[in-house]
Amino acid sequence: MPARGDHDARRRDVSQAVWEVLAAHGFGGLTLRAVAAHMGASTGLLTHYFPSKKALVRHALEVAQEHTQGRDRFPAEGEGLPGLRAALLDVMPLTPEAVAMSRVWVSFWDAALGDDELAAAELRRYERWRGMLRPHVEAALRLGQLPADADPEDVVATAAGFGHGLVVQALFDPARFPPRRQAALVDGFVALLGR
Amino acid sequence: MPARGDHDARRRDVSQAVWEVLAAHGFGGLTLRAVAAHMGASTGLLTHYFPSKKALVRHALEVAQEHTQGRDRFPAEGEGLPGLRAALLDVMPLTPEAVAMSRVWVSFWDAALGDDELAAAELRRYERWRGMLRPHVEAALRLGQLPADADPEDVVATAAGFGHGLVVQALFDPARFPPRRQAALVDGFVALLGR
Known part of the structure; x- marks a missing residue:
């Protein structure tokens, strides 16, 4: 024992x-x-x-x-776009722990691009992440928070892109992208979707 | 000789x-x-x-x-948002050469996160890229293609984020993000800004 x-x-x-x-x-x-x-x-x-x-x-x-998976999450302050906002904030390097996590996943892209097994794992990870954004986008459409003709898959891919691209910018330039600005940019992006 | x-x-x-x-x-x-x-x-x-x-x-x-720097560029079909569209298409992995270029730069993120000199080079590269997007955003504001209260720096950072995040998704999932869909997502994003 x-x-x-x-x-x-x-x-x-x-x-x-x-x-x-x-x-x-x-x-x-x-x-x-x-x-x-x-x-x-x-x-x-x-x-x-x-x-x-x-x-x-x-x-x-x-x-x-x-x-x-075990990290702290932002509470969604409502269905639809507020949920999408929380899900985007969940991946931003807003705390030292979240910076470490972002740094690890950005480095994984390089590892995965050089290895078929890891690339397949990264493709599944992306599908999983877009799968976490999708219910919020679908709810936003249902609730009339998005233009009725918005394509949910396109909104999901656009939001996933915006999120990861902001992560990378913030990792390299924390002085220009402190947590407050990251959050403001997420708010601005979500407002853009709902405009 | x-x-x-x-x-x-x-x-x-x-x-x-x-x-x-x-x-x-x-x-x-x-x-x-x-x-x-x-x-x-x-x-x-x-x-x-x-x-x-x-x-x-x-x-x-x-x-x-x-x-x-030597790669082929998309011609801008007008000032402002059409110029921003062309600048975003310029970084998308739309051709085998552009895929190789994207793959190299994504891998550089990992190298740069582990080395202060390379991180400083990547920070400058980001400033340069945002500097290439900025004149288009400023022209779009001047031409009334963006809401008058839009913050140009925020629009630039949002566009830079969207662009790179879409590059990564497309690299790992070319079946779901063929060139035509990448271009459609860029068009959709630019339309969102101008809505």
Whole structure:
């Protein structure tokens, strides 16, 4: 029993170290050696958990998804466009934790563009994210908050694009895109949709 | 004289190989070894041009900027919003060459997030790109194509965000974002601004 507990605790330590290396260096800086150094452990210990770089990257993707799914969310202050606003704010780098998360996912784009399996995972992640925006857009259409002839798929793709593009700008230029301005730009974009 | 010509020709070969490695593998896959292998040359020859990884990355950044600046552009069919439309289409992955360019720049985000010098270069690149969008937005305001109370900096940042976010979606999902749909989404976004 204690051995089992130790094993689980060690796995959590490894996952935490993987996350911290990701947050600091992105997928591009994720290596067995970096995770081992971060834990003060040997690379040999790490190969026990991850027989290959691929296995490490797969685990890192799971860890990043857990952090992303477990993050605090903005409460939607109403159905339709207010829900879309909250969903967009949910991906903005508004806090140090959210900056780390954005940094990890932007780095994943590079990793995914160079690997078919990871590219397929990123394509599913995008479908999932657009799937989270879609009910808000559909509600907005139903509630008459959007022009009646708006194509919901186009609005979803436009909003997803705007959101990620603002994330990247804010990551590189936090002085010009502090949290208050990010939120104002999201508000402005949502107002544009409903105009 | 011939030696000089040989030298210049070899430099061009090296730059071309750097571009081809970038286009295939992004900044994350750019190594002296990869460029040497691509040229069928020795890594030793490459260290003659690039004494360090850093020197290689700096040169690659210049090469990527040259390719980007030298690309074909969309003609603007009028001042203001039509100019903004053309500038956005200029960054969309609408052709195989533009896909390669987008792939390179998306990969550069990861490289830049892990390196202060490259992050500063990316910040300047963003300022430059927003600087290319700004005259179109200002003309649109002057021509009454945008609501008179629109903030030009906000419109520029929103358009830059939308553009890059659509680039990323299209890179990962070319089946759902073929050139025709990318162009339609750009048209829809520009119409939204002017509504």
